[in-house]
Amino acid sequence: MRVNKDTWLKRKKSFWHRMWEDLEIGYLDKDLLPLLIVLNIEQGIHTMSSCSGRIVASDSRSPWSRESDSTIIFKKHTPVKPEEILELYKIPVYRKIWLNVTGPIIHLSTMDLATAIKILRIARLSGYKHSGIISLNSDKGVVLELTTGVYMSTPLRTRSKDIVKPEETPGLVELVNNILYEGKKRLTKLYMELKKALPWRPDEEIVEYIEKHGIRVHEKSPIEVFEELSSNLRDNHNN
Amino acid sequence: MRVNKDTWLKRKKSFWHRMWEDLEIGYLDKDLLPLLIVLNIEQGIHTMSSCSGRIVASDSRSPWSRESDSTIIFKKHTPVKPEEILELYKIPVYRKIWLNVTGPIIHLSTMDLATAIKILRIARLSGYKHSGIISLNSDKGVVLELTTGVYMSTPLRTRSKDIVKPEETPGLVELVNNILYEGKKRLTKLYMELKKALPWRPDEEIVEYIEKHGIRVHEKSPIEVFEELSSNLRDNHNN
Numbered sequence: 001m002r003v004n005k006d007t008w009l010k011r012k013k014s015f016w017h018r019m020w021e022d023l024e025i026g027y028l029d030k031d032l033l034p035l036l037i038v039l040n041i042e043q044g045i046h047t048m049s050s051c052s053g054r055i056v057a058s059d060s061r062s063p064w065s066r067e068s069d070s071t072i073i074f075k076k077h078t079p080v081k082p083e084e085i086l087e088l089y090k091i092p093v094y095r096k097i098w099l100n101v102t103g104p105i106i107h108l109s110t111m112d113l114a115t116a117i118k119i120l121r122i123a124r125l126s127g128y129k130h131s132g133i134i135s136l137n138s139d140k141g142v143v144l145e146l147t148t149g150v151y152m153s154t155p156l157r158t159r160s161k162d163i164v165k166p167e168e169t170p171g172l173v174e175l176v177n178n179i180l181y182e183g184k185k186r187l188t189k190l191y192m193e194l195k196k197a198l199p200w201r202p203d204e205e206i207v208e209y210i211e212k213h214g215i216r217v218h219e220k221s222p223i224e225v226f227e228e229l230s231s232n233l234r235d236n237h238n239n
Numbered sequence: 240m241r242v243n244k245d246t247w248l249k250r251k252k253s254f255w256h257r258m259w260e261d262l263e264i265g266y267l268d269k270d271l272l273p274l275l276i277v278l279n280i281e282q283g284i285h286t287m288s289s290c291s292g293r294i295v296a297s298d299s300r301s302p303w304s305r306e307s308d309s310t311i312i313f314k315k316h317t318p319v320k321p322e323e324i325l326e327l328y329k330i331p332v333y334r335k336i337w338l339n340v341t342g343p344i345i346h347l348s349t350m351d352l353a354t355a356i357k358i359l360r361i362a363r364l365s366g367y368k369h370s371g372i373i374s375l376n377s378d379k380g381v382v383l384e385l386t387t388g389v390y391m392s393t394p395l396r397t398r399s400k401d402i403v404k405p406e407e408t409p410g411l412v413e414l415v416n417n418i419l420y421e422g423k424k425r426l427t428k429l430y431m432e433l434k435k436a437l438p439w440r441p442d443e444e445i446v447e448y449i450e451k452h453g454i455r456v457h458e459k460s461p462i463e464v465f466e467e468l469s470s471n472l473r474d475n476h477n478n
Contacts, residue, residue: 001352062418064388096414099299113240113352119376132371132384136356154393155414163407163414171400179301195271226358 003111007139011109012046016206019047020167028219029054029077031184031226032104035191037218039108042199044115046064048107053122053150053183055080055176056100057088063098063153073097074094078230079177082169088156089166097157101176103150103183106190109141116142117202122197146190152176152227187222242350246378250348251285255445258286268293268316269456269467270423271343274430276457278347279445281438285356287346291461292389292422294319294328294415295339302337302392312336317469318416327395330404336396337364340415342389342422345429348380354439355381359466361436365429385429389422426461427439 019036022028029052030125036047052079060070072089088097106128116133121129123146131146134191152175155163164172188200209215261267265400268291275286293316299309312330313323327336345367349355355372360368361383370385391414394402401412448454456464 001356007477051456062389063391113375117240120374125250130369130384130386132373134371135359136352145369147369150301151390151392152302152394155391155411158410161407161410163410166404168400171397172394175389175397175402177271188354205420 001113001136001142002138004138007113008046008109008111008141010047011140012040012203013205014055015046015048016209017041030229031077031187031222034218034222034225035106035187035194037193037210037215038198039106041210042115042170043201043203043204044111045119045151046109046141046156046196048109049143050106051064051102051104052077052187052226053104053180054102055180056102057085057156058098058100059091059094059096060098061095069095078226079180080173082173085169085173085176086166089162093159096155096159099154099156099172099176101150101152101179101183103148103179104146104187104190106145107143109143111141113142116144118197118200119125119144119146119194122193123190126193126198127186148183148186150179150186154181184223184226187226191222240352240375241377243377244350247285247348247350247380250379251279252444253283254285254287255279255438255448258366269468270316270461273457273459273461273464274345274426274433276449276454277433277437278345278429280441280449281354282440282442284347284358284437287348289345289347290341290343290400291316291426291465292343292419293341294419295341296324296395297337297339298330298333298335299337300334302339306335308334311472317465318419319412324408324412328401330344332396332398332461335394335398338391338393338395338411338415340389340391340418340422342387342418343385343426343429345385346382347385348382350380352381355383357387357436358383358433360428361432366425366431367429378436387422387425389418389425391418421477423462426465 032050032052039045039047054075056075057073058070069156087144110119120131128146128148130149133142134145135143156164258267271289271291278284278286293314295314296312297309298312349358359370367385367387369388372381373384374382396402
């Protein structure tokens with residue numbers, strides 16, 4: 001399989017610009033930025049839709065249900081508060097209420113297989129044990145998904161019963177926030193390892209963009225950005 | 240990357256024989272056999288350690304902890320009974336007690352990238368959305384991991400509290416067994432799709448082995464084998 005270089009480069013440009021738009025409209029978790037920037041500085045890599053790890057409550061048939069079988073009640077990339085969990089006991093249950101925590105999921109495309117294999121090795125060494133090449137395509141390149149095993153998925157309520165009683169909220173919140181934090185630590189580990197290795201061939205256009213816009217967020221680690229986000233939320237909440 | 244054909248074929252032979260040994264000593268989930276056989280009949284594919292989906296209770300720091308941080312309390316590939324869950328409330332908690340259900344995870348190796356891509360496409364169409372090429376190696380071939388999103392992971396107890404009270408066991412057991420069954424349905428779906436497509440080039444040695452040993456289990460679907468296993472267990476339990 002040969003990747004169509006022109007198409008791939010156009011896609012890189014478009015994903016790069018979309019990333020900054022997504023950040024502006026709040027679609028992008030800011031703590032992903034350091035990692036995404038480090039990856040994009042490499043010529044043969046562009047990132048795609050990714051997640052820094054999050055807490056999601058849904059009313060769904062099963063935790064993996066999508067669309068018609070599932071309604072998202074809330075989604076957060078920062079620690080959850082007991083009040084937010086307690087809200088889940090005040091609403092009617094249509095299917096089941098689930099509380100899910102997922103670790104980071106990074107999607108990226110490489111221009112060739114050799115780069116994909118190198119990234120896969122670094123990911124594996126950084127604890128991303130469920131990573132792989134999910135597709136190969138002449139236009140889209142070699143697409144990788146990097147994931148950890150950091151995950152929790154608990155049924156809180158069925159239509160007839162509470163599986164986890166609301167009284168258990170404090171213990172549950174502690175658990176959930178710890179798992180979220182564990183995910184952010186893995187994000188930081190991957191960032192550190194990639195920063196040591198990359199770029200093999202710097203992408204001059206990306207480097208120029210970063211300089212021109214005075215971007216410096218990738219000098220911080222994901223966990224530093226996460227902690228800033230979390231404390232901003234706390235401050236807003238206390239005001 | 241070029242796969243060393245001789246080494247790869249030796250590995251195929253050794254994995255094939257180990258599979259039957261594992262079955263004999265109870266290391267292999269019998270409901271995996273139909274799928275594993277259908278895959279191995281293709282010349283350019285051999286299977287590796289896989290799981291048909293299971294329910295696991297552990298005392299561990301987190302559901303993804305391994306070895307030093309985790310003790311498996313029980314592991315079942317067939318439905319769980321309320322008594323088995325209630326046992327989990329009678330033991331001391333060292334870290335946390337987790338109840339996990341995982342869907343099928345299939346590991347296989349292909350002799351070339353083209354075969355890997357074809358299998359990946361079939362897996363994706365069969366609902367194995369988290370599948371990918373996890374490594375490429377001249378001796379081990381192109382290694383694939385095929386997985387679904389079928390998963391549940393619930394904290395039952397911490398050292399200080401029960402997050403899920405023992406009274407909720409009936410509802411929890413129903414949920415857990417339904418998720419296990421959902422996994423077995425996905426196993427069957429993949430088996431059906433692969434059976435339609437494979438073999439592209441039959442592996443004469445494997446075909447001969449199957450005929451010589453009168454093997455017919457792959458004429459049944461995984462869910463038929465699973466239901467036989469589950470009802471055998473029920474019968475043994477009632478005697």
